[in-house]
Amino acid sequence: MIDPEAPVREPSGFIGQAGLVRRVFSRIGADRPQSVAVIGGKKSGKTSLLAYISAPGVAARLLEGVERFLLVSMCADCEAAKSPESFLAGLEGLLPASAGGANHYESIRKSIEELHAAGRRLVVLLDDFHFITSNERFPLEFFSFLRSMANNYNLAYVTTSFLELQKLCVIKDVQESPFFNIFTNMHLGMLSNDEAKLLFVRATGMGDELAGRVAAWCGSSPFLLKKAGARLAREKAPDALPEANLERILFPEAAPYFEEVISLLPPEALKPLQSIARGKSPDPSEIHHLSSLVKQGFLVETEDAVSCFSPAFLLFLRKALAARMLKGKG
Amino acid sequence: MGTIEELLRRRKELLQEIDAEILKNHTREVTLLFTDIVGSTRFYERMGDIAGRQMVQTHNDLLFPLIESFGGRIIKTIGDSIMASFADPVRAVTCTVEMQKAIRAYNEEPSAANRFQVRMGLHFGRAVVDERDLFGDAVNTAARVESRAQGDEILVSGAVEERVESAGVPIVFLGKGEVKGKEDPLDFYLVNWQDLDEETLRGSWRAREKKEPQAPPADQAAQAAQAAPRTAARGPRVEITAGIDTNRELAALPPQPSRGNPYLNRVMIPHPGMFFGRKALVRRIMSRLSAQSPQSISLVGERRIGKSSLLNHLRSPKARHETLEAPDSCLFLFLDFQQTRALEPGQFFSLIFSELRRQQAGRIALDLPADDDGMRLLCEAIAAAGLRLAFLFDEFECVTKNEKIRPEFYSFLRSLANAFPVCFITASGHDLKDMCASHAISDSPFFNIFSVQRVGLFQREDAVDLVCGPSEARGIPLAPVSDRILEMGGVHPFFLQVACAAWFEHLETVNRGAEDLRGEPTPRDVIEAFRQEARPHFEFIVENLPPEEREILLTCAGGGNADASEPAVQNLEARGYLLRTGAEPVLFSAEFREFLRRRK
Numbered sequence: 040m041i042d043p044e045a046p047v048r049e050p051s052g053f054i055g056q057a058g059l060v061r062r063v064f065s066r067i068g069a070d071r072p073q074s075v076a077v078i079g080g081k082k083s084g085k086t087s088l089l090a091y092i093s094a095p096g097v098a099a100r101l102l103e104g105v106e107r108f109l110l111v112s113m114c115a116d117c118e119a120a121k122s123p124e125s126f127l128a129g130l131e132g133l134l135p136a137s138a139g140g141a142n143h144y145e146s147i148r149k150s151i152e153e154l155h156a157a158g159r160r161l162v163v164l165l166d167d168f169h170f171i172t173s174n175e176r177f178p179l180e181f182f183s184f185l186r187s188m189a190n191n192y193n194l195a196y197v198t199t200s201f202l203e204l205q206k207l208c209v210i211k212d213v214q215e216s217p218f219f220n221i222f223t224n225m226h227l228g229m230l231s232n233d234e235a236k237l238l239f240v241r242a243t244g245m246g247d248e249l250a251g252r253v254a255a256w257c258g259s260s261p262f263l264l265k266k267a268g269a270r271l272a273r274e275k276a277p278d279a280l281p282e283a284n285l286e287r288i289l290f291p292e293a294a295p296y297f298e299e300v301i302s303l304l305p306p307e308a309l310k311p312l313q314s315i316a317r318g319k320s321p322d323p324s325e326i327h328h329l330s331s332l333v334k335q336g337f338l339v340e341t342e343d344a345v346s347c348f349s350p351a352f353l354l355f356l357r358k359a360l361a362a363r364m365l366k367g368k369g
Numbered sequence: 370m371g372t373i374e375e376l377l378r379r380r381k382e383l384l385q386e387i388d389a390e391i392l393k394n395h396t397r398e399v400t401l402l403f404t405d406i407v408g409s410t411r412f413y414e415r416m417g418d419i420a421g422r423q424m425v426q427t428h429n430d431l432l433f434p435l436i437e438s439f440g441g442r443i444i445k446t447i448g449d450s451i452m453a454s455f456a457d458p459v460r461a462v463t464c465t466v467e468m469q470k471a472i473r474a475y476n477e478e479p480s481a482a483n484r485f486q487v488r489m490g491l492h493f494g495r496a497v498v499d500e501r502d503l504f505g506d507a508v509n510t511a512a513r514v515e516s517r518a519q520g521d522e523i524l525v526s527g528a529v530e531e532r533v534e535s536a537g538v539p540i541v542f543l544g545k546g547e548v549k550g551k552e553d554p555l556d557f558y559l560v561n562w563q564d565l566d567e568e569t570l571r572g573s574w575r576a577r578e579k580k581e582p583q584a585p586p587a588d589q590a591a592q593a594a595q596a597a598p599r600t601a602a603r604g605p606r607v608e609i610t611a612g613i614d615t616n617r618e619l620a621a622l623p624p625q626p627s628r629g630n631p632y633l634n635r636v637m638i639p640h641p642g643m644f645f646g647r648k649a650l651v652r653r654i655m656s657r658l659s660a661q662s663p664q665s666i667s668l669v670g671e672r673r674i675g676k677s678s679l680l681n682h683l684r685s686p687k688a689r690h691e692t693l694e695a696p697d698s699c700l701f702l703f704l705d706f707q708q709t710r711a712l713e714p715g716q717f718f719s720l721i722f723s724e725l726r727r728q729q730a731g732r733i734a735l736d737l738p739a740d741d742d743g744m745r746l747l748c749e750a751i752a753a754a755g756l757r758l759a760f761l762f763d764e765f766e767c768v769t770k771n772e773k774i775r776p777e778f779y780s781f782l783r784s785l786a787n788a789f790p791v792c793f794i795t796a797s798g799h800d801l802k803d804m805c806a807s808h809a810i811s812d813s814p815f816f817n818i819f820s821v822q823r824v825g826l827f828q829r830e831d832a833v834d835l836v837c838g839p840s841e842a843r844g845i846p847l848a849p850v851s852d853r854i855l856e857m858g859g860v861h862p863f864f865l866q867v868a869c870a871a872w873f874e875h876l877e878t879v880n881r882g883a884e885d886l887r888g889e890p891t892p893r894d895v896i897e898a899f900r901q902e903a904r905p906h907f908e909f910i911v912e913n914l915p916p917e918e919r920e921i922l923l924t925c926a927g928g929g930n931a932d933a934s935e936p937a938v939q940n941l942e943a944r945g946y947l948l949r950t951g952a953e954p955v956l957f958s959a960e961f962r963e964f965l966r967r968r969k
Binding site: 065069103 | 412416417420476483484626628629630631633634635636637639640672673677705707708709710711764874878901902904905909913967968969
C-alpha cells in the first residue's frame with residue numbers, strides 16, 4: 040500500500056537527490072561545519088531527506104570521520120514552536136548532559152562547548168524550521184544565540200523549510216539579522232528522470248516502461264509519482280492503459296497538488312503564469328516573479344524563456360486559466 | 370632462653386637484620402612517574418562510558434609504547450592514570466617530554482576524535498618492591514607531585530631535579546609547596562618542554578598556590594576563623610598572573626585545515642591562515658592601537674563584508690605578531706552584542722568580566738563588582754601591568770540602540786579611553802551616531818573618540834590571493850579561472866567565496882582541472898550553485914536600498930551610466946555595490962548585474 044503523504048523513514052526507501060545529499064554532507068563535513076537551509080515546496084520530500092541524512096548508515100558512508108560527529112534531529116513544529124523555552128528544552132534534551140546552567144541557553148552552550156573541546160562536531164537537523172522563524176514569540180536573541188554557537192563552535196544546522204527562512208520572518212529585526220548569513224541555501228528540486236523511474240518502480244512494483252510514461256507525463260516530483268502509483272495500483276492492467284486514459288486517470292490526482300502550489304504564489308506571479316498557460320513566453324522583466332516555481336522545479340528556465348516541467352502541469356495551468364484561477368493582482 | 374633484657378636486645382637486632390635484608394633485597398632506588406588525564410571524570414559523565422573508555426584507550430596506545438621505549442616499566446594503571454618506574458631519572462624526564470609532545474601532536478590532528486590533556490609528576494626515591502608493585506613514601510610523594518601539575522605540565526621534585534640538572538633538560542624552579550603528609554615543604558620544578566617564559570611560569574605557580582592553599586589542621590583552621598573579621602568577604606581583585614607570549618601562541622596555532630572545500634566560510638573565519646585581504650586596514654588599525662595612547666576605531670561595513678571575521682582576526686596571534694610593534698603588551702577582548710540587545714550597564718560590565726576571565730584564562734584573575742568602579746579597577750590594573758586593552762565590540766549598534774543604557778554610560782566609557790591605555794574597536798552596519806537610541810546618546814562626545822574606517826570591497830590582489838591560495842593548497846587550483854570567478858563574485862569577500870566554492874565543488878566532482886576548462890563556457894552547475902546561494906542576498910541588498918539608490922543600480926544594470934558626483938552614487942561606492950575601475954562606476958559583479966537586469 041503506497042502512502043504518498045508519509046515521509047520515507049527507511050534509508051533504503053529513499054531515492055534520488057544524490058547531488059543534493061552529497062552537497063549537504065560536504066558542507067557539514069567541512070573543516071568548519073557549515074549550516075545548510077534546505078528549501079522545498081510542500082510535499083517535496085524535505086522530511087524524508089532529513090531522515091535520510093540522519094540515518095546512521097548514510098552518515099557513516101558519506102561523512103568522513105563520522106565518529107567525531109553527533110547528529111541530532113528535531114522537528115520544529117507543534118510543541119517545539121510553542122516558545123523559545125520549549126524549543127531549547129527539546130534541544131537540550133538531545134545533547135549530552137552538561138554541568139548545567141542558569142537557563143536553557145547556558146546549559147546548551149556548556150554542552151556544545153564540551154563537545155567542541157572534546158573534538159566533536161555537532162550537527163542539529165531541524166525539520167520545518169519555518170515554524171520557528173515565522174513565530175513572533177521567538178525573539179532576535181534566540182536567533183543570535185544559534186548564530187553565536189555556530190560562529191564559535193564546531194556546530195552546523197541543517198534546516199528544512201518551504202520558503203527561504205528569511206522570507207518567513209515576522210519580526211523585522213530577525214529578518215535583517217545576520218543569523219541567516221550562516222546558511223547556504225539549497226533547493227530541493229525534482230528528481231532526475233532515472234531517479235523518478237526508479238522511485239516509481241520501487242514504490243509500486245510496476246514495470247519500467249510504465250514508470251517512464253508516468254514520469255514523462257506527471258513530472259518527476261516524488262509526491263506525484265507516488266500519488267500516481269497509488270492510483271494505478273487500483274487498475275487491473277495499468278501497463279496496458281492507453282496514453283489518453285493514463286492522463287485522464289492521473290490528472291485528478293495531480294491537480295489538487297498543483298492547485299496548492301499555485302495558491303502559495305505571490306499575486307505578481309500569476310500574470311507571467313498566464314502567459315505560460317497560453318503557450319507564450321512571459322515578459323522577461325516578470326520572470327523573476329516565478330523564481331520560487333523555478334527553484335522548486337515546476338518551471339524550467341532557459342536563457343530568456345520559461346516552460347513547464349511536465350505536460351500535466353501545463354494542462355493544469357490551461358484549465359486554471361480557463362477557470363480564471365490565475366487571475367490576480369499581477 | 371636469656372633474660373628479658375637479652376631477648377629485647379635480640380629482638381631489636383633481628384628487626385634490624387630483617388630491615389637490612391628488606392632494604393638490600395626488596396627495595397630499590399627508582400624514578401617514579403604518575404600521569405593523569407585532566408578532566409576525565411567530567412568527560413565520562415558528559416560523553417558516556419564508551420567515548421570515555423575510547424579516550425583512555427587512545428591515551429594508552431599513545432603513551433605505553435613510549436614508556437617502554439625509554440626503559441620504563443608500567444607498574445599499573447588506575448582508571449586513566451599510569452604509574453610507571455624508571456631506573457634512569459634522565460630517561461624518565463626525557464620520556465615524559467616525548468609523551469607530552471606525542472599528546473600535543475595527536476591533539477593537533479584534525480581527525481583527533483577525543484582530545485585530551487595529561488598532567489605528569491616525577492619523584493626519585495627508594496621504594497619497596499613487592500613482586501611487580503612498588504610501595505612506600507617515594508610512591509606517595511610522586512603521586513602528590515603529579516596531583517599539583519596541570520594539563521600539559523610535567524612537575525618534578527627536587528630529588529629528580531638534582532639527578533638531571535647536568536643532563537641539559539630545561540627545568541624551571543617554581544617554588545616550595547606544602548605536601549600533605551610531609552612536614553617539610555617540597556621543592557617543585559617544572560620541565561619546560563614548551564619553552565615557556567620562566568617568569569610567567571613562576572607567576573602562574575604563585576597564583577595557583579595562593580588559590581589552592583593546603584588545608585590547615587583542624588585546630589589551626591578554627592583559630593584562623595576566630596581571628597578573621599566576620600565580614601571578611603573577598604574584596605575587588607584583579608591579578609595579571611601571566612604575561613602575553615605571542616610567539617608561543619603563534620607556535621601553538623593548530624595547523625591549517627588541509628582537506629575539503631576551503632571556501633565554505635559562512636561563519637566567522639576561525640583560523641588566521643584562512644583570513645585573506647585587508648592587510649592595509651589591519652595595519653592601520655594596529656598602528657592606532659600601538660599609538661602612545663591607543664586610539665578607538667569604528668569599523669563600518671555592509672552585511673557579509675567580513676566585519677566579524679576582521680574583528681576576530683585582529684586578536685589572532687598571527688595578526689598581532691605581524692602588525693603590532695609590541696605584540697606582547699596588548700590584550701584583546703572580543704564581544705558580540707548580537708545576542709545581548711537589552712543589557713543594562715551592570716550586565717554589560719558583568720559580561721566583560723566573565724568574558725575576560727574566559728578568553729584570558731590563566732592570564733587574568735579577577736573578582737570585580739559589575740559597575741563603574743569595577744571597570745575602573747580593571748583598567749588601572751591593566752595600566753599598572755604595562756599592558757593595553759583593546760575591546761573588540763562586534764555589532765555594537767545593539768548597545769547604542771539599547772534604550773536601557775543612558776548617555777552617562779557612554780561618557781564613562783569615554784573617560785576610560787581618555788584615562789587609561791584602553792581603546793574600543795567596534796563593528797557596525799552604519800555609523801554609530803546614526804544608530805543610537807536617542808539624540809542625547811548620539812550627541813555624546815563618546816563618539817568623538819572614534820575614527821571611522823570603512824570595511825569595503827577587497828583590493829583586486831587580495832581577491833586573487835583568496836581565489837588562488839586556498840585552492841592551490843588543496844590541490845584543485847582555481848588560478849586558471851580566476852578572471853571568471855572575479856567577474857562572477859566581484860571583489861566582494863562573501864560573493865567571491867560563494868563563487869570559489871561553486872567552482873571548487875564542480876572541479877572536485879567532475880575530477881577535472883580548471884586548466885582543462887579554458888575556452889569552455891562556465892559550467893551550468895557552477896552558475897546555478899552560485900545563483901542559488903547569492904540571489905537571496907542580492908534580493909536583500911536591493912530591497913533594503915533607498916529607492917534612489919536602487920534606481921541607480923537598475924540604470925547601471927541596463928547599460929546606463931551613474932553620475933559619480935552624485936552623493937547617492939558615492940554612497941553606493943562606499944557600500945561596495947558600485948566599483949570604480951575607470952571613469953564610470955560599474956556594478957561590483959556580473960552576476961549582480963544579471964540579477965538586476967532580470968529584475969528590471
